[in-house]
Amino acid sequence: MEIQTILENMKYVILIGDGMADYPIPELGEKTPLQVANKPNMDHVAEEGANGLLKTIPDGMEPGSDVANMAIMGYNPKKYYTGRGPLEAASIGIELKKDDVAFRCNLITVHDGRIIDFNANHISTKESSKLIKTLNEHFNIGKFYTGVSYRNLYIYPDREALKVKTRPPHDIIGEPIEDHLPSNGETAEKIKQIIKESHKILKDHPTNIERSKKGKRPANMIWLWGQGQKPTMKTLREKYGLKGATITGVDLIKGLGVYLGLDNVNVPGATGYLDTDYKAKGEHAIKALQDHDIIFIHVEAPDEAGHARNIKEKIKAIENIDSKILGPLLDELPSYDSFRLTLLTDHPTPIKVGTHTPDPVPYAIYGENIEKDNIRSYDEESAKRGRLGLSVAWKLLDKLTGS
Known part of the structure; x- marks a missing residue:
């Protein structure tokens, strides 16, 4: 007792x-x-x-x-x-719906087809928010959310995304991007295309031009991984x-x-x-x-x-x-x-x-x-x-x- x-x-x-x-x-x-x-x-x-x-x-x-x-x-x-994404979604107040799948969205630096920095020199949250805003203006499926620094989120409105195979960017530094892009099915192809297209959108973004002038690595691509649904x-x-x-x-x-x-x-x-x-x-x-x-x-x-x-x-x-x-x-x-x-x-x-x-x-x-x-x-x-x-x-x- x-x-x-x-x-x-x-x-x-x-x-x-x-x-x-x-x-x-x-x-x-x-x-x-x-x-x-x-x-x-x-x-x-x-x-x-x-x-x-x-x-x-x-x-x-x-x-x-x-x-x-x-x-x-x-x-x-x-x-x-169930995945890393839904945990981070909860931390910034995102209420996931029944079919929502939350991906961790890193802002990364790529060069010559390889990831050279999985956090873009620890880009500031203020800079990240500008890049995330541009991504939302461009893509019409799902939604991007600003987190902290390079750690952001992407919500994809289809549970089929749970089947997609992804890799953490910090595990593939220096390796060819093409070898590690999302795979396994039709939805993986859509996620892969979003990642590839993000490079075209971000590489000449004013925020990245300014970062390069200051000798900082540009956040010239996103990397989606760690997806999951709301746990119980x-x-x-x-x-x-x-x-x-x-x-x-x-x-x-x-x-x-x-x-x-x-x-x-x-x-x-x-x-x-x-x-x-x-x-x-x-x-x-x-x-x-x-x-x-x-x-x-x-x-x-x-x-x-x-x-x-x-x-x-x-x-x-x-x-x-x-x-x-x-x-x-x-x-x-x-x-x-x-x-x-x-x-x-x-x-x-x-x-x-x-x-x-x-x-x-x-x-x-x-x-x-x-x-x-x-x-x-x-x-x-x-x-x-x-x-x-x-x-x-x-x-x-x-x-x-x-x-």
């Missing part, structure tokens, strides 16, 4: 460093960024808590942040995942009895929050990129904890550094998460009667490959009634020796809450 009372009054914090996990890197003496980074707070969580490996990507599924974070939030992607799922409160919130600069995480009935906390300066305001995220998380039972804090920066294959920036992102988010949280959490904090990453984004991989990730649980093991560092190798062993991510909240 006493333990049950503790669980009912528990504060839960889930801190997700997107893409933090990695493979050993020769330039780091065959160590990973997590192993060389100065991260005393992460190591404290590992030392005072329990450690293990978490399988965030179910067998047979693509290792996307959408799949991984859905699992981390307590929902089996095999059962609930219980809210987190219905499933776990918890009032939750998200702290993130990424639309797909906010979209998950919408479907799960979470409060998406607006954090000024949360960009979903390397320049995100880590300190503001930490401050808003601490404030949100006052009137929420569980907080999901998601930081995109390590993933962006992994995609860019930038070792220095990845280490820097890990250290910023440690000092500006986790440190203040560890100072604050003891003021509550009981708490449990989970530190993890959603998937690896290894510098060597520049994209996501499905490998199990290190995680550590620290707090009330969590038995310590003999681990001293939060990293990929140390986690293998942790007492938690290998678990599946969508059962993590069951383990934390005793459900």
